[in-house]
Amino acid sequence: MTDAKIRLFVDCPLGAGQGVALSEGQANYLFAVMRLPLGAGVLVFNGTDGEWLATVAEGGKRTGRLVCLDPARPQVMPPDLWLLFAPVKKERTQFIVEKAVELGAARLCPVQTRFTNAERLRVDKARAHAIEAAEQCGATFVPPVEEVQPLDRLLSGWPEGRRILWADESLITTRQTLAALTPGPWAVLIGPEGGFSVEERDRLRAHPAVVPVSLGPRILRAETAAIAALTLWQSTLGDWT
Amino acid sequence: MTDAKIRLFVDCPLGAGQGVALSEGQANYLFAVMRLPLGAGVLVFNGTDGEWLATVAEGGKRTGRLVCLDPARPQVMPPDLWLLFAPVKKERTQFIVEKAVELGAARLCPVQTRFTNAERLRVDKARAHAIEAAEQCGATFVPPVEEVQPLDRLLSGWPEGRRILWADESLITTRQTLAALTPGPWAVLIGPEGGFSVEERDRLRAHPAVVPVSLGPRILRAETAAIAALTLWQSTLGDWT
Numbered sequence: 001m002t003d004a005k006i007r008l009f010v011d012c013p014l015g016a017g018q019g020v021a022l023s024e025g026q027a028n029y030l031f032a033v034m035r036l037p038l039g040a041g042v043l044v045f046n047g048t049d050g051e052w053l054a055t056v057a058e059g060g061k062r063t064g065r066l067v068c069l070d071p072a073r074p075q076v077m078p079p080d081l082w083l084l085f086a087p088v089k090k091e092r093t094q095f096i097v098e099k100a101v102e103l104g105a106a107r108l109c110p111v112q113t114r115f116t117n118a119e120r121l122r123v124d125k126a127r128a129h130a131i132e133a134a135e136q137c138g139a140t141f142v143p144p145v146e147e148v149q150p151l152d153r154l155l156s157g158w159p160e161g162r163r164i165l166w167a168d169e170s171l172i173t174t175r176q177t178l179a180a181l182t183p184g185p186w187a188v189l190i191g192p193e194g195g196f197s198v199e200e201r202d203r204l205r206a207h208p209a210v211v212p213v214s215l216g217p218r219i220l221r222a223e224t225a226a227i228a229a230l231t232l233w234q235s236t237l238g239d240w241t
Numbered sequence: 242m243t244d245a246k247i248r249l250f251v252d253c254p255l256g257a258g259q260g261v262a263l264s265e266g267q268a269n270y271l272f273a274v275m276r277l278p279l280g281a282g283v284l285v286f287n288g289t290d291g292e293w294l295a296t297v298a299e300g301g302k303r304t305g306r307l308v309c310l311d312p313a314r315p316q317v318m319p320p321d322l323w324l325l326f327a328p329v330k331k332e333r334t335q336f337i338v339e340k341a342v343e344l345g346a347a348r349l350c351p352v353q354t355r356f357t358n359a360e361r362l363r364v365d366k367a368r369a370h371a372i373e374a375a376e377q378c379g380a381t382f383v384p385p386v387e388e389v390q391p392l393d394r395l396l397s398g399w400p401e402g403r404r405i406l407w408a409d410e411s412l413i414t415t416r417q418t419l420a421a422l423t424p425g426p427w428a429v430l431i432g433p434e435g436g437f438s439v440e441e442r443d444r445l446r447a448h449p450a451v452v453p454v455s456l457g458p459r460i461l462r463a464e465t466a467a468i469a470a471l472t473l474w475q476s477t478l479g480d481w482t
Contacts, residue, residue: 076458095336102465104457138460174481215472216345216481217317219379224343227465228472231456235473240415240457 004041004053006034009131009142010066014049019057020066027064030056043072045140050075075140078104079238080185083143083230084154084164086113086192087121088222095223096190097126101133101143103230104239109187110148115194121148151200158209164189166204167229168212169219177213178236186237188229193222245282245294247275250372250383251307255290260298261307268305271297284313286381291316316381319345320479321426324384324471325395325405327354327433328362329463336464337431338367342374342384344471345480350428351389356435362389392441399450405430406474407445408466409453418454419477427478429470434463 008030010020022030030036038056044066045051051073054066083105087093100108108130110121126145134142158164162185169191171177189204196204204210215228234240249271251261263271271277279297285307286292292314295307324346328334341349349371351362367386375383399405403426410432412418430451437445445451456469475481 099465099468102459102461103469104459137462172482174476178476214481216475216479218343218345220343221378224340224468227468228344231469231472232476234457235415235419238457240455241413 004043006030006036007043007045007051007135007138009135010044010046012046014044014046014052014068016068016070018052018068020044020054020068022064022066024062027060027062031059031064032061041069042066044068045134047134047140047142048075051140073140077141078106078143079234081105081230081233081238082107082109082162082187083226084109084111084187084189085226086111086116086151086190086222087148088193090120092221092223093121093126094129096226097129097145098133099223099227100230101130101139102137103227104139104234105143105188105230106141107143108145109154110146111154111189112148112150113192114197114200116192123147152203155203155207158207159185161185162187162209164204164207164210165229165233166210166212167191167215167220167225168201168204169195169215170201171212171214174214174216174232177211178232181211181233181236183237186233188226188233190222190226190229245284247271247277248284248286248292248376248379250376251285251287253287255285255287255293255309257309257311259293259309261285261295261309263305263307265303268301268303272300272305273302283307285309286375288375288381288383289316292381314379314381318382319347319384320475322346322471322474322479323348323350323403323428324467325350325352325428325430326467327352327357327392327431327463328389329434331361333462333464334362334367335370337467338370338386339374340464340468341471342371342380343378344468345380345475346384346429346471347382348384349386350395351387352395352430353389353391354433355438355441357433364388393444396444396448399448400426402426403428403450405445405448405451406470407451407453408432408456408461408470409442409445410436410456410460411442412453412455415455415457415473418452419473422452422474422477424478427474429467429474431463431467431470
C-alpha cells in the first residue's frame with residue numbers, strides 16, 4: 001500500500017477515516033483500466049487538505065469508494081501569482097495550463113486580445129487539464145481556471161496592489177527589471193502568437209500595475225514565454241528560493 | 242516582396258546575387274503547397290551568413306532556385322550554452338528540441354542515463370525539428386544535435402573549463418546558486434522522467450564541473466525543467482540582458 005502510485009484529485013473533505021466517493025471516470029480508471037483490488041492504496045488530494053493515502057473500500061466499473069488512512073504530504077499552496085494568457089492553438093494552450101500548474105501559478109486567467117480567437121478555449125477542458133497536471137506533478141493545489149475575459153475589461157477592473165509582469169517583446173532589459181521587482185501579489189501576462197496590437201501595447205505601457213520585462217532577443221512562442229516568465233518570477237520572488 | 246513571411250533554412254553560402262538551389266521538400270512546400278509565383282520573396286538563412294531576402298527565380302513541384310537580393314537580418318549566435326538532456330517520449334523530446342532553439346542553446350547533446358531508453362531518439366528527426374524551430378522562431382542559428390552518448394562517457398571526457406548547471410531535484414537553493422554563477426562556457430543538464438539513479442547522482446555531485454541548482458519545490462516534467470533551466474541561465478549569464 002505504501003507503493004501507491006496513482007494520485008487522484010477528489011472533490012470532498014479529506015481526513016482520517018473519511019470516505020471518498022469516486023466519480024464514474026475515476027472508478028472506471030481505477031477498476032476497469034488499472035484493475036486495482038480491494039484494499040489497494042491510492043493517493044488523494046482535494047486542493048486544501050494535503051495529500052492522503054486512501055484505500056479501496058468498494059470498487060465497481062462505474063462506482064467506488066475509498067477511505068482515507070494517513071496523511072501523506074502536507075498541503076502546499078503556490079505563491080500569489082496569476083497567469084494571464086491569450087489562448088493559442090488547442091495543444092499549446094493545454095501545454096500552458098499543464099506548465100502553469102507545474103510551475104506553481106495560483107490562478108489561470110485566459111484573456112481575449114485583439115489577435116486572439118477566444119473560441120479556441122474550452123474552459124471546462126482547461127480545468128480538466130489543470131487537475132490532470134496536478135495529479136501528475138505531485139502538486140496538492142489545483143489553480144482555478146477563470147472564464148475568458150477581454151483584456152480591456154480585465155485591465156479596467158484590475159485589483160489595486162497586484163502588479164503585472166508583462167512579457168514585452170519590444171523591451172530589452174531582463175536582469176535590471178528582475179532585480180527591481182518587489183514582493184506582493186503578482187500576475188504574469190503573455191500575449192497571443194501574433195503579439196499585442198498597437199493600442200493594447202499603449203494601454204499596457206500606461207497601466208500603473210504593469211511592469212514590462214524582456215524574455216531575450218529571440219521570438220518565443222506563447223507557451224515558451226509563459227514557462228520562461230513564470231520561471232523568472234518564481235526564481236526572483238516566488239517559492240524557488 | 243517585403244511581405245516575405247516564409248523563412249527557410251538552406252545549406253549553401255548566402256550573399257548578394259547568390260543562387261540557392263531548393264531541396265525537393267522545399268520546392269514542394271513553396272510551389273505546390275504555398276503556390277508562390279516567380280519573383281515572390283522568401284527569407285533564407287544558413288546558420289552563419291545572417292538572414293537574406295531572396296526571390297523565386299525558378300520554381301517547379303520538385304525543384305526550384307532562389308536568388309539572394311538583400312541582407313534582412315544580421316547573423317546572431319547564441320551564447321556558449323549546451324543542453325544535455327535525456328530523451329523522453331517522442332512528442333516531449335520534440336518539444337525540448339524546439340524550445341532549446343527558441344531559448345538560444347548553442348548545441349544539443351542527448352544523453353543516455355540509467356533510466357533513459359535512448360532508442361527513443363531519432364537524431365535525424367531531432368535535427369529536422371531544430372531546423373523547423375529556427376525557421377519558425379526567427380533564429381539565424383540552428384544548434385547542432387549530437388549523437389546520443391552515455392552519461393558516464395560524457396562525464397569522463399568532459400571538456401575542461403565548461404561547467405554543468407544540473408537541475409538537481411534534491412537540492413533546495415535556486416537564488417543563491419544563480420547569484421554565484423560566473424561567466425564562461427556552460428551546459429545545462431536535465432534528467433529523464435524517472436530521475437537519475439543513485440550512482441549517477443553520486444557521480445554528478447563529485448564531478449568538478451557540476452553545479453547543482455533547484456528548480457523549485459514541485460516536480461517538473463523533463464521538458465519544463467529544460468525550459469526553466471535554460472531560462473535561468475540565459476537571464477543570469479546569457480543574452481537575456
